Amino acid sequence: MRGWLIEKSDAGQTNTLTEIDEAGLPEADVTVEVAYSTINYKDGLAFTGKAPVIRKWPMVPGIDGAGTVIESRHKDFKPGDEVILNGWGVGETHWGCLAEKARLNGDWLIRKPTGFSAYQTMAIGTAGYTAMLCVMALEERGVTPEKGPVLVTGSGGGVGGTAIALLSKLGYEVIASTGRADQESYFKSLGASAILDRAELEGDPRPLAKERWAGAVDSVGSKTLVNALSQTKYGGTVAACGLAAGMDLPGSVAPFILRGVTLAGIDSVMAPLSRRRMAWERLDRDLERDKLELLTSVEVPLAKAEEMGQAIIAGKIRGRVVVNVR
Numbered sequence: 161m162r163g164w165l166i167e168k169s170d171a172g173q174t175n176t177l178t179e180i181d182e183a184g185l186p187e188a189d190v191t192v193e194v195a196y197s198t199i200n201y202k203d204g205l206a207f208t209g210k211a212p213v214i215r216k217w218p219m220v221p222g223i224d225g226a227g228t229v230i231e232s233r234h235k236d237f238k239p240g241d242e243v244i245l246n247g248w249g250v251g252e253t254h255w256g257c258l259a260e261k262a263r264l265n266g267d268w269l270i271r272k273p274t275g276f277s278a279y280q281t282m283a284i285g286t287a288g289y290t291a292m293l294c295v296m297a298l299e300e301r302g303v304t305p306e307k308g309p310v311l312v313t314g315s316g317g318g319v320g321g322t323a324i325a326l327l328s329k330l331g332y333e334v335i336a337s338t339g340r341a342d343q344e345s346y347f348k349s350l351g352a353s354a355i356l357d358r359a360e361l362e363g364d365p366r367p368l369a370k371e372r373w374a375g376a377v378d379s380v381g382s383k384t385l386v387n388a389l390s391q392t393k394y395g396g397t398v399a400a401c402g403l404a405a406g407m408d409l410p411g412s413v414a415p416f417i418l419r420g421v422t423l424a425g426i427d428s429v430m431a432p433l434s435r436r437r438m439a440w441e442r443l444d445r446d447l448e449r450d451k452l453e454l455l456t457s458v459e460v461p462l463a464k465a466e467e468m469g470q471a472i473i474a475g476k477i478r479g480r481v482v483v484n485v486r
């Protein structure tokens with residue numbers, strides 16, 4: 161099978177698109193012929209080696225995949241079933257989906273939602289599914305459209321862009337924080353009411369600032385997340401899923417203890433199956449297809465996956481990238 165193989169030696173990391181011996185596929189109960197994959201931020205980290213996301217070598221990268229079951233020993237799946245995979249350590253500790261075949265644990269798979277094509281599920285990918293988890297976290301903590309505007313950070317990215325589309329469809333006023341203020345029409349087409357220059361959230365945070373947001377979806381972390389917390393209104397919630405600017409949290413407990421603000425942590429990788437199914441059902445219902453198309457910046461062949469991984473880390477990708485594996 162053709163696929164990307166990331167290897168490590170004393171000389172460093174090498175990424176090769178090569179013919180991989182299928183005998184090397186990991187032990188698991190379902191074999192999938194992969195049709196599409198995608199490039200998430202984490203795939204970019206794997207290709208560039210910028211953070212240690214790969215914990216087993218050699219590794220086939222690709223944390224997301226959509227395809228058709230070709231062999232199964234799992235009770236819920238048979239050859240011909242269309243499935244999707246997001247996370248579970250695939251592409252980190254278990255060979256992933258940037259290859260023609262993947263052998264996966266059936267307990268990780270979900271059936272492709274009927275409302276989406278395989279291509280569309282990868283246009284959404286982990287980034288879009290995580291955006292949905294963030295929106296669900298706000299809803300579950302009582303952030304309703306009447307409570308006020310919702311801030312989305314990292315808006316030019318996959319998580320941020322999908323969050324804007326979802327929140328606006330659900331009736332929220334969305335403020336998009338971005339370093340691409342020159343692309344206002346894109347953000348407004350996704351559903352943002354206004355743009356905020358991301359530099360405004362990058363300064364040293366005060367313990368409490370003027371109350372602006374009923375809630376926030378943050379994929380940036382660091383000072384941006386702390387500023388979002390300090391600007392969140394009494395009783396609001398910030399859903400934090402990312403670290404595009406850093407993993408640190410240089411802040412104060414003031415928003416929590418003086419304004420009852422909630423910091424909701426969002427993890428997509430180990431989220432239970434029931435939560436994933438719920439998120440994909442909600443995506444099917446609430447993600448407008450024309451906005452998904454707008455979010456999908458490019459479809460590339462497998463050969464371009466590494467280049468796209470480097471580009472996402474360099475901040476050169478807007479929205480989402482689909483990788484056509486066939």
Ligand code: NDP
Pocket residue numbers: 200201202286287290313314315316317318319320337338339340358379380384400401402403404405426427428429472473475477479
């Ligand atoms: P993208 O690269 O598509 O988007 C990240 C966006 O963040 C960029 O487009 C940019 O937006 C902004 N950004 C990048 N660098 C900086 C910086 N130094 N300072 C401020 N803003 C910056 O990535 P994804 O949307 O796929 O993922 C976003 C984050 O969420 C990543 O950290 C990723 O690891 C994390 N993530 C976490 C998941 C989880 O399970 N918790 C699942 C999925 C993603 P703009 O140009 O508009 O400013």
